[in-house]
Amino acid sequence: MLETPEELTALQDLLDASAATAGPHLRGIITDERRMTAAALTDHLQGMRLITVATVTADGRPLTGPFDGYFLHGSWWFSSGPDAVRIRHLKARPAVSATYLPGEQVAVTAHGQAELFDLHGPQCAPMRQAMLDHYLPKQGPAFQEWMEGLEGGIGVRIDARKLFTFAAPRD
Structure with a gap:
């Protein structure tokens, strides 16, 4: 777990504030007993997790697609190439859901809101390390060579304004 105590507190505050603004239907499904705490969430989201990311087209249509997601320091991160459709959407319209x-x-x-960074810049160092931790054992050094040679790679951090969690009760 990479989160500092301050990041866990901020994450818990976001989770609580989000739950407080949920509508009655969502609150009926995600009851207090079914919500994850910040600590449980960060513990559960170790490593790469496939996420579906939604962006908005110029004419207002939603577009979703899968990404390798990394939950680092209390935020979702993912990456792509500079010419990817969803990256173009996020550059023009940073509203995002995942x-x-x-x-x-x-x-x-x-x-x-999406925050975009140079994949090779310092802000993306934790995500690059998480990517290496996940893919080096599977693909070997070729993955690191590919990642380091990726021209114009974009790292994306979701600055979450709402964050909802659900965990089914264990039997």
Whole structure:
């Protein structure tokens, strides 16, 4: 877990504020007993997690697609190439939503603004390390060579304004 005590506190505050603004339907599903704490969330989201990211087209249509997501320091991070459609959307319209939904037991949904960074810049160092930790054992040094040679790679951090979690009760 990379989160500092201050980041965990800020994350818990975001989770609590988001839950407080949820509508009655969502509150009926995500009851207090089914919400994850910041500590439980960061513990659960170790490593790479496939997330679905939604962006907005110029004419207002939503577009979703999968990304390798990394929950680092209390925020979702993902990366792509500079010519990717969703990166072009985020450059023009930074509103973004992302959902991690591996099955019926857990769900994490973030709504906020995308912050874009040079993948090779210092802000993306934790994500680059997380990517290496995940892919080096699977693909070997070729992955690191590919990542280091990626021209114009973009790292994206979701500055979540709302963050909802769901964890089904364990039997």
